[in-house]
Amino acid sequence: MPDVPDAELLRLDHQVCFSLHAASRAFGGVYRDALKDLGLTYPQYLAMLVLWEDGPQPVKAIGERLRLDSGTLSPLLKRLETAGLVRRERSAADERSVTVQLTDAGSELRERALPVPRRILSSTGMTVEEILTLQGLLGRLTGALDEAQ
Amino acid sequence: MPDVPDAELLRLDHQVCFSLHAASRAFGGVYRDALKDLGLTYPQYLAMLVLWEDGPQPVKAIGERLRLDSGTLSPLLKRLETAGLVRRERSAADERSVTVQLTDAGSELRERALPVPRRILSSTGMTVEEILTLQGLLGRLTGALDEAQ
């Protein structure tokens, strides 16, 4: 991008950063609908996915998986606890750490979540190849951006 | 995606929706840094891009460009007004409408924003082709998702 004038880049930037921003929010909207029955928000669903997949783990580990800090996770997990989906308890081994684990209701919710992804994927109108291409690009993008910080 | 079991899809879903969510937030982080000097947040920068490009326009038009509703834009634009970057005034022709226009300070800020996109693009570590591929995929994705609502 050597000899493109700044003003032109400003316009392109508009397109690119806006595309990502808009896509992320559009995705959020579709998930909002799909998850309404489950009583979960999109970020809460992400946290549940991690717990369904990897079982009980400290807040710290969930934060690393989801790239979220305690300022976001603490209240989110507290809401999941209030909803009866998870239990949070201080680790005996390390009292700084709080282990998050699913309740029975939380485990059972997975059954009802199983049809969600298929519904979302069909909403995207994309082929599997496109999804994988997109995912690859996004992964590299996130890596590079985190690196650049 | 016909004969893939639901449980597998749940895992893939984890990857895809998380990728987008994470990329969007990583992008936000890089912009946060780049825009700190300008005193703008990322969404405020998007609004300024629209105003720099298209000039004075009603809140409604900005919302359509950015896919944002008045609940988000009204306070955001009020903050830009407090910062002295825009003026908001009721349209004489249609009193329901509020026209947003740049102040001198708002127009002048564009000069300082010119180097931002180049900095961001270099942070992405992507080629122009990849950026355009990504943008194309994201555009189609957003269109399909909005359609599906």
Next chain:
DNA sequence: CACGATTTAGTTGTGCACAACTTAGTGGCG
């Protein structure tokens, strides 16, 4: 012309994201 439907902004309430900070616990090192 009148009145009901629609349109445009704005407000309120909930939840997420993140910076900056606090609190409590852990572990190393002199």
Next chain:
DNA sequence: CGCCACTAAGTTGTGCACAACTAAATCGTG
């Protein structure tokens, strides 16, 4: 042992996103 750096989680404050609602102006149709 005692002190200090570090770590995990939580708290506070600001701003964004969006649903649901309100207020006011406009438009269309009888």
